[in-house]
Amino acid sequence: MDGIIFDIDGTLWDSTDPVAASWNQAIRENSSLDLTIDAGTLSGLFGKTMTEIGNILFPGMPEEEKERLLTICMEQENLYLEDHPGIFYNGVIETIKKLAEKYPLFIVSNCQCGYIEVTVRSGGLESYIRDHLCFGETQVPKGQTLRMLMDRNGLKDPVYVGDTQGDADACREAGIPFIFAEYGFGDVPDAERRIRSFSDLCGMFL
Template identity: 40%
Template sequence: MIEERDSLIFDLDGTLWDASETVVRAFNDSIVEIGFDINLNALDIRNFSGMKMDDIFAQHFNFIPKEKLQNFEDIYSSREKKYLNESGGRLFPNVRETLEKLSKIHRLFIVSNCLSGYIESFLDFYDLNSYFEDFECFGNRGLPKDENIRLIVTRNDLQNPVYVGDTIWDIESSDKAGVDFIYASYGFGKIENAEYQIEKFEDLLKY
């Protein structure tokens, strides 16, 4: 399948790394800072990973009054960047080695529903910038993932890309963007009857 592809576009959380322990700390500290005593756990983060950030704030933080929501988002954004730069996340096994091999024969990209700066933190923390040509996220323009996938395809003149992700939102976005999909079954989400799937990251090389 991938032998015919010129490029791979990757989701980030649940596909390349797991930063839920760092992210939950940023969320919980931000919640405390605006005066609430509610704690999330890492599983909560994994469960809503892949959603657009404005949907996450609206659906999972509806205990925060509307007049405080923007302040909360600003505090969280700042803490997320600080904590990720300090602690990063857990890279899934063999990601670096597999990316190195893939990058020699395919063009590599990232599209995520994260805030601005999140992808940069990932790339800098693990020194992976050299493997990726371009990336896009929800935080940059407020666009949904399918539009950001199309933006990457158009901007880089991709002819036959495939998207690799782990959630139902990923496969739905790929379908809307007209890009084929590979399900990373080791990630956070559950997708039934995916046409193509990998059980570990290095399985991409088998294609």
């Protein structure tokens, strides 16, 4: 194994409450929609691309207006998270620091540009995450984004840690092993490798 790649939402942290707050503010101030988003709604959407989330939350809205509102929501989200960060799961910060002593660590997410940077800064993890890539940069499915990150870092045999069936499918497309974070938002019944807490990765790889 020559690297570990992480998902963010449902794997490293839970940001559903602050993200819901930021999106609700953006929607109130920039649209006439009678819509309130809660953390439960977001937990079922995290893992999808931002385009998919926009289509689910704003069905029937003209594409140009949907794109405008989605962009505002994402920008508001990044700004809000700087002062109201998500909650890292138990053991995440300590485990990443330990794993980084032996392996190069990376992040791939279906999020917008800027979100990974906010997450990493919030945890003081800038010196431990070697590289990252997101849907906002690539505009392609996660399996392809994984391959792009692998190619530019010369990775031949990494693993990916995530929490949804979409993550598992992306790993299958990219041809790399998947480790299912059972404590996250999704369910992957057929996952062969699982962790019940993030710190389980120490026992698995150290």
